[in-house]
Structures are given as structure tokens and as C-alpha cells.
Amino acid sequence: MERKITKVLNYNVDLFNFNEAKEFIKDKLDKSEGMQIVTINPEIIEMASKNYEYSNIIQNAGLIVPDGTGIKLALKLKGINQEKIPGIDIAKSVIGICTEKNLPIALVGAKEQIVEKAVENIKKEYPSLNISYARNGYFNDNEEDEIINRIKESNARFVLIALGAPKQEFFIKKCMAKINNAIFIGVGGAFDVWSGQVQRAPEIYRKLGFEWLYRTIKQPQRIKRIYKTLPLFLIRAIIESRKSV
Ligand code: UDP
Numbered sequence: 001m002e003r004k005i006t007k008v009l010n011y012n013v014d015l016f017n018f019n020e021a022k023e024f025i026k027d028k029l030d031k032s033e034g035m036q037i038v039t040i041n042p043e044i045i046e047m048a049s050k051n052y053e054y055s056n057i058i059q060n061a062g063l064i065v066p067d068g069t070g071i072k073l074a075l076k077l078k079g080i081n082q083e084k085i086p087g088i089d090i091a092k093s094v095i096g097i098c099t100e101k102n103l104p105i106a107l108v109g110a111k112e113q114i115v116e117k118a119v120e121n122i123k124k125e126y127p128s129l130n131i132s133y134a135r136n137g138y139f140n141d142n143e144e145d146e147i148i149n150r151i152k153e154s155n156a157r158f159v160l161i162a163l164g165a166p167k168q169e170f171f172i173k174k175c176m177a178k179i180n181n182a183i184f185i186g187v188g189g190a191f192d193v194w195s196g197q198v199q200r201a202p203e204i205y206r207k208l209g210f211e212w213l214y215r216t217i218k219q220p221q222r223i224k225r226i227y228k229t230l231p232l233f234l235i236r237a238i239i240e241s242r243k244s245v
């Protein structure tokens with residue numbers, strides 16, 4: 001399957017719809033090819049623009065899905081109607097594929113009780129799924145090699161890393177230097193949701209593109225993150241779209 005890449009503020013974004021993205025990943029799983037999936041959003045672009053190494057990781061990912069309203073709006077300004085692909089949803093469907101294909105998965109991230117509960121709930125939903133490795137996301141740099149070895153030995157073919165951005169993408173890069181047949185995805189707060197600890201926005205908010213508003217009301221500490229990046233991101237996206245007319 002050919003990728004359809006466009007740029008948002010000079011950053012690559014894949015223009016697959018949800019099902020195409022799923023098929024693309026399935027194909028990689030079938031071929032035992034490794035890759036990193038990045039769920040791009042305005043915050044990630046902002047961080048990448050300030051950090052060359054991070055920017056390299058983001059730009060060179062095997063699949064870059066538009067996760068959220070900010071990127072969707074920026075694409076709309078370019079005349080592109082793009083479906084949002086939330087990382088948590090695409091990760092969930094790949095877990096489904098791994099269950100069908102009997103491929104082991106690994107989970108690294110979040111607090112101990114959270115990751116344990118997330119594993120428990122995922123197993124309830126997919127009883128035949130093989131979760132070959134799971135651990136919390138609180139470790140020191142000197143423990144990283146050991147953790148990467150454990151992921152490798154577990155033969156996991158789909159590895160979910162929930163450390164938040166940019167930490168998870170940097171860790172995935174290190175993993176990929178040693179593991180070449182697994183698909184890695186950074187899933188931010190997904191384990192918090194799967195554990196039942198954090199509630200996801202109701203469907204209506206998600207459909208209307210207001211998931212960010214719901215999350216901000218529930219976790220007001222997020223307001224700083226949004227207000228620091230979103231307005232400037234949108235202004236830049238508008239300027240960029242005017243230039244290309
Ligand atoms: N986290 C972690 N180790 C760390 C820092 C964060 O495992 O050193 C986890 C944290 O417990 C949470 C997730 O990373 O589960 C970050 O979630 P957040 O909602 O901030 O991610 P976002 O999706 O907003 O990037």
C-alpha cells in the first residue's frame with residue numbers, strides 16, 4: 001500500500017482514512033516489518049520544531065496519523081477533508097488484529113496499578129490475546145536496555161508505549177535500534193483510559209471535534225498545554241494555507 005503524505009507546517013502527515021491506516025499496519029504485520037507509528041498533533045509539532053532529534057524521529061516514522069482536531073483543521077485549511085485517527089482507537093483495532101493473527105503484544109507505560117488494570121481489561125475484551133510483556137512507565141535511563149531486551153525476548157510484534165510525548169517517541173527510537181520486526185506506537189494516556197481511571201469524552205464531543213475541550217474540563221492542568229500551542233499553531237496553519245493559494 002502506497003503512503004499518501006502531505007505536509008502540515010512542514011511536517012509529514014499520512015492521509016489514510018481509519019480503515020486504510022489499519023490495512024497499512026496489517027500489511028506490515030503480515031510481512032513482519034517493523035515501524036514506528038506517530039500520532040501527530042500540534043503539541044508534537046511544536047516540540048519537534050524546537051528539537052532537531054525529535055523532529056527527525058517524527059518525520060521518519062513509518063506511519064504518521066493525524067490525531068486530533070488541530071491537525072484536522074490545518075488540513076481543512078489546505079482543502080483536505082481528513083478523518084481524525086485517534087491513537088487510542090487505531091491501537092485498539094491493531095490489538096484486535098493481533099488477537100486474530102495470534103501475534104503477541106507488549107505494553108510499557110503508566111503507573112503500575114494502571115497498566116495492570118489496563119492489561120486485565122484488555123484480556124477481558126480479547127481473551128485469546130497474548131500479552132507477552134507489560135510493565136509500568138516509571139524507570140531510569142539505566143533500566144532501559146533491560147526493558148528493551150525484555151520486549152525483544154517477549155517476541156511482541158505490536159508494542160504500545162504510554163510515556164507521553166516526547167518521551168515515548170525517544171524510547172521507541174531506542175527500541176527500534178534493537179528490534180526490527182515489531183510495530184511501535186506511542187499512545188500517551190491510553191492505558192489510563194483502558195484501566196478505567198480516566199474517562200474518554202462522550203461520542204458527541206469526539207464527533208464534533210471537542211474531545212480536547214472535554215479533557216481540559218476534566219483535567220484543568222491541561223489548559224496550559226493547549227493554550228500554549230493551539231492558537232499559534234492555527235495562525236501558522238492559516239498563514240501557510242494563504243501562501244499556497
Ligand atoms: N508516564 C509514564 N512515565 C513517565 C511519564 C508519564 O508512564 O515518566 C505516563 C503517565 O502515567 C500517563 C502517560 O504517560 O499514563 C501520559 O499521559 P498524557 O495524558 O500526558 O499523554 P498525552 O496523550 O496527553 O501525550
